[in-house]
Amino acid sequence: MNPQLEGVEALTGTYPFDIRQSIKAMRLNRFFWMMRTPAARELWLADRKAAYDAAALTTEERTLVDNTDWLGLVQYGVCFFVLEKFARVVKITNLGMYACMRGETLEAFLKTRRVPDAV
Secondary structure (H helix, E strand, O other), X not given: OOHHHOOHHHOOOOOOOOHHHHHHOHHHHHHHHHHXXXXXXXXXXXXXXXXXXXXXXXHHHHHHHHOOOHHHHHHHOOOHXXXXXXXXXXXXXXXXXXXXXXXXXXXXXXXXXXXXXXX
């Protein structure tokens, strides 16, 4: 284990993205990174199975994507920055993702922020 991560498991809500997680989730990270291209977005929107097959995603990985399980994806080892590519495909903002990760609606999440015009 990376000595810099020693004891990290004691920090609730912390999901470090290290080389071990990167390798575990490489298929998913590549899949999401490709969402920056029109062809990848169009394929996923038209035929999810074909898109998943092309990326060689496992059943577990396909389920995480189908459920847009943002927290589950991060816990699995997906890099947040590639999730942003996919979030745009499913028409959700970063704030919407954060709310989902906390198990809240966007409106409830915004009320916890220091946003003067929050809903």
